[in-house]
Amino acid sequence: MAIVTVSTKGQIVIPKEVREKFGLRPGTKIDVKLKGNEITLKPIRKNISNRLYGKYRGIDLLKDLKEEHYREVKREFVRGNQR
Numbered sequence: 001m002a003i004v005t006v007s008t009k010g011q012i013v014i015p016k017e018v019r020e021k022f023g024l025r026p027g028t029k030i031d032v033k034l035k036g037n038e039i040t041l042k043p044i045r046k047n048i049s050n051r052l053y054g055k056y057r058g059i060d061l062l063k064d065l066k067e068e069h070y071r072e073v074k075r076e077f078v079r080g081n082q083r
Helices: 016-022 048-052 061-082
Strands: 030-035 038-043
Touching: none
Parallel strands: none
Antiparallel strands: 030 038
16 A cells, blocks of 8 residues: 655544545544554545545536436427427
8 A cells, every 4th residue: 555654743644545545535534443453544434425525526417417408308399399
């Protein structure tokens, strides 16, 4: 994985690729546990928004919905004129 350094305040920086993979963002709660000589970090998931954060970045969902609605209206218009 990666090697990080503990600061004088006892803080570490979680590498970007790890933050992105687990959807970690500022304010995410993390459960810290000791297992023998190992430290484990586990994100606490309280709601679905934490899991979806960033997943749809760059996608204009409203635009897609408007385009789909336009196609449906157009189909209904064509059907209405064919009768």
